[in-house]
Amino acid sequence: xPQISGFAFPNDVHVWWSLMIVMYPYITGFVAGAFIVTSxxxxxxxxxLRPVARxxxxxxxxxxxxxxxxxQLHLGHPERGPLVLVTPxxxxxMAGFGMLYGxxxxxxxxxxxxxxxxxxxxxxxxxxxxxxxxxxxxxLGTYDTSPEALAVDHRAIAVLAGIGLPGACMLHGYVxxxxxxxxxxxxxxxxxxxxxxxxxAAVSGIxxxxxxxxxxxxxRGRPADQPCVSSLARWLWLFLILTLSLELLEILVMAxxxxxxxxxxxxxxxxxxxxxxxTVQMIVGGxxxxxxxxxxxLMNRYLHPRVRNTLSTAAALLCLLQVFSMRWNIVIGGQLLxxxxxxxxxxxxxxxxxxxxxxxxxxxxxxxxxxxxxxDRVLGIDPPGQADGEPxxxxxxxxxxxxATGPGLGDVHP
Amino acid sequence: MEHAxxxxxxxxxxxxxxxxxxxxxGFLVPPTYGLHGPYRWxxxxxxxxxxxxxxxxxxxxxTCHEDELRRRAAGAHRAVSCEICHxxxxxxxxxDGRVTAPQVDRSPALCARxxxxxxxxxxxxxQVVLEEHVDxxxxxxxxxxxxxxxxxxx
Numbered sequence: 001x002p003q004i005s006g007f008a009f010p011n012d013v014h015v016w017w018s019l020m021i022v023m024y025p026y027i028t029g030f031v032a033g034a035f036i037v038t039s040x041x042x043x044x045x046x047x048x049l050r051p052v053a054r055x056x057x058x059x060x061x062x063x064x065x066x067x068x069x070x071x072q073l074h075l076g077h078p079e080r081g082p083l084v085l086v087t088p089x090x091x092x093x094m095a096g097f098g099m100l101y102g103x104x105x106x107x108x109x110x111x112x113x114x115x116x117x118x119x120x121x122x123x124x125x126x127x128x129x130x131x132x133x134x135x136x137x138x139x140l141g142t143y144d145t146s147p148e149a150l151a152v153d154h155r156a157i158a159v160l161a162g163i164g165l166p167g168a169c170m171l172h173g174y175v176x177x178x179x180x181x182x183x184x185x186x187x188x189x190x191x192x193x194x195x196x197x198x199x200x201a202a203v204s205g206i207x208x209x210x211x212x213x214x215x216x217x218x219x220r221g222r223p224a225d226q227p228c229v230s231s232l233a234r235w236l237w238l239f240l241i242l243t244l245s246l247e248l249l250e251i252l253v254m255a256x257x258x259x260x261x262x263x264x265x266x267x268x269x270x271x272x273x274x275x276x277x278x279t280v281q282m283i284v285g286g287x288x289x290x291x292x293x294x295x296x297x298l299m300n301r302y303l304h305p306r307v308r309n310t311l312s313t314a315a316a317l318l319c320l321l322q323v324f325s326m327r328w329n330i331v332i333g334g335q336l337l338x339x340x341x342x343x344x345x346x347x348x349x350x351x352x353x354x355x356x357x358x359x360x361x362x363x364x365x366x367x368x369x370x371x372x373x374x375x376d377r378v379l380g381i382d383p384p385g386q387a388d389g390e391p392x393x394x395x396x397x398x399x400x401x402x403x404a405t406g407p408g409l410g411d412v413h414p
Numbered sequence: 415m416e417h418a419x420x421x422x423x424x425x426x427x428x429x430x431x432x433x434x435x436x437x438x439x440g441f442l443v444p445p446t447y448g449l450h451g452p453y454r455w456x457x458x459x460x461x462x463x464x465x466x467x468x469x470x471x472x473x474x475x476x477t478c479h480e481d482e483l484r485r486r487a488a489g490a491h492r493a494v495s496c497e498i499c500h501x502x503x504x505x506x507x508x509x510d511g512r513v514t515a516p517q518v519d520r521s522p523a524l525c526a527r528x529x530x531x532x533x534x535x536x537x538x539x540x541q542v543v544l545e546e547h548v549d550x551x552x553x554x555x556x557x558x559x560x561x562x563x564x565x566x567x568x
Contacts, residue, residue: 086438091452106431110424117420140423148417156421 005271006264008343015335019350020074022331023361025175025197026324028067030368032172032198033205034060035108035164040235042161048227050383052213054115058381059212060168060205061112062371064105070364073355093178100174104167111160113138114153116379121145123379172201179330186261186341187268187334196246200323202239206232207319214313220382226305230296233312237293240319244286247326264341272336272344277329285322289315466509468502471495475503482564489565490540499524499563520554525561 002013038056040046049056071094072081084098113120121143124135176197179188210232217224251269254262269277292315296308303311332348351357375381446455475496476483486492497503499519506516522544531541548556561567 083442086435087442088435088439089448089452091448102435106428110428113424140420140427142420142423144417144420146417149420152418152421 003346004343006338006343007340008338008345009340012338012340012343013345015332015345015348017331017335018074018348018356019358019361020070020356022324022327023070023364024067024074025172025331026204026327027063027070027364027368028172028175029197029201029204029323029327030063030208031060031067031104031205032168032201033203033207034063034209035168035205036202037206037209037232037235039161039165039168042157043165046231048225048231051225051228052209052232054383055213055216055381056205056209057108057112057115058372058375058379059209059368061108062368062375064101064108065371066364066367068101069367070361073360073364076355093181097171097174097178100167100171104164104171107160107164107167111157111164114156114160117153118145118150118384119379169198173198179334182334184339185334185337186259187265187337188330190250192246192250193330196243196250196326199239199246200243200326203236203243203319204323206236206239207316207323210236210312210316211320214309216381223305224309226308229305229308229312230300233293233296233308233315236312236316236319237290237297240286240290240293240322243322243326244282244290247281247286261341264337264344268333268337268344272347273329273333276325277333281322281325281329285318285325289318289322292318466504468504469495469497470503471497475500485564491563491566520558522548522552522554522556525557 004013034056037049038053038060041049041053041056068081068084072078084095085102087095088099088102089095117139120135120139122145124132124139124143127135173194176194179197180190180193183189210229213228213232214224254265292311296303296311296315300308336345336348338344350361353359372381444454444456446457447453449455472483472486472495479496482496486494486496500506500516501518505514507513526544529541531543535541544552550556
């Protein structure tokens with residue numbers, strides 16, 4: 001039984017939204033964050049991000065495929081996942097998520113198809129038997145890879161990326177809205193919530209790609225492209241600063257206003273969430289990586305690649321911890337305080353096994369990487385010209401200079 | 415346009431998908447959903463037919479107790495339903511027509527629910543401080559010794 005301090009209503013002592021509801025925004029955040037990285041290359045011409053552009057798109061796609069699973073595990077009704085997609089309406093917040101999720105899934109699947117179409121066609125031409133039938137079906141029966149057809153692909157990718165970026169932002173901003181619109185809970189009910197969710201999604205997506213890129217480079221046996229690492233570290237620093245500022249400002253406003261709810265929120269932060277909020281979210285996951293990234297960004301030219309890789313990867317891992325603890329503190333923290341605003345329940349401890357347990361959460365985080373591995377086996381994630389392990393030629397990949405490494409669709413700029 | 419054939423095929427796949435969603439939605443969403451709000455309207459009638467109402471209102475009581483109904487309608491308790499004191503009709507007359515004696519609530523607590531002196535009530539409404547108003551113990555029937563609940567007078 002939970003221990004209660006102060007006065008709590010009898011129906012306020014249960015944590016109904018479990019670890020799975022923490023995983024839901026965490027996984028959805030990777031979708032939006034990874035797509036922001038790929039958009040920086042495809043839409044905003046950040047050529048130094050070319051080595052991770054395809055990886056980012058594939059990562060966004062892989063995480064999107066499992067993004068609704070935490071909700072289905074929490075509900076215990078797997079049929080409701082597809083149902084929310086095929087029965088759109090405007091009378092519930094989750095139905096709104098279903099529409100945004102379905103629409104974004106469609107746009108991202110189309111974009112992935114256009115970006116990888118040349119590889120699909122090449123593999124269809126090279127394969128025999130069932131593999132050929134599979135790739136031919138994926139290619140929709142058209143094998144046109146003429147320069148004119150590729151130019152059409154380029155235009156389609158630009159249009160889809162232009163729609164996909166607001167789509168990704170809306171998708172994750174909407175997750176924040178679901179919490180921010182619960183007016184009975186002062187820990188959730190703030191218009192800042194969608195913005196904080198969105199910016200922290202960018203942090204988690206960029207941090208994940210930084211780590212993933214280092215791992216992939218190790219696995220491929222080639223050095224990580226340093227301008228790419230520097231750029232990712234710089235963007236991560238920016239979004240981490242924005243996230244921490246917004247999270248701190250939200251608390252500062254509440255504290256300065258001395259609103260009714262501050263009495264209980266200040267107690268929540270300093271007692272129940274002292275470790276997960278103050279220590280992990282703000283210091284270990286916030287302040288320390290901000291300092292590490294500041295070193296990477298401000299002393300970039302003096303850093304040895306190994307030091308830069310180590311510092312940025314360590315900072316990225318801490319950022320991943322920061323975003324997870326932020327999701328935890330929002331979802332679980334909001335359920336520790338009673339709607340009386342005068343009482344708190346004791347900590348929530350997730351089960352190890354079971355449908356909503358820790359092992360299931362780990363499986364959910366690992367599942368997108370399994371999908372990513374399959375994606376790599378089926379279509380190949382490396383940018384064109386690097387699939388056979390040759391060194392990356394980032395410098396040649398400036399906008400308009402992609403031809404130096406082959407006119408692959410991963411090099412597309414609008 | 416010759417080199418955009420694959421785009422048209424992709425668009426066709428998207429259209430087929432959207433049509434699939436539309437058709438599936440047609441099968442999945444109940445016909446009366448959303449008719450009067452975000453719920454299935456047919457469920458209202460289903461729930462009503464699935465349960466036998468316990469309370470039937472004064473008119474149903476009047477089919478057997480016409481005199482009491484007429485006296486009540488002429489008195490100050492005309493807005494008070496019979497079943498408030500006599501209990502639900504279903505406990506008195508079962509669905510198969512079997513009649514049992516109703517459990518009548520004669521407690522002063524029931525009368526006090528409306529007539530206890532409360533500052534917030536309109537001054538013209540008859541209300542008393544029960545302990546001062548009743549000379550004797552507040553047992554069941556203490557109020558009914560002086561007041562006829564079917565046609566109460568001050």
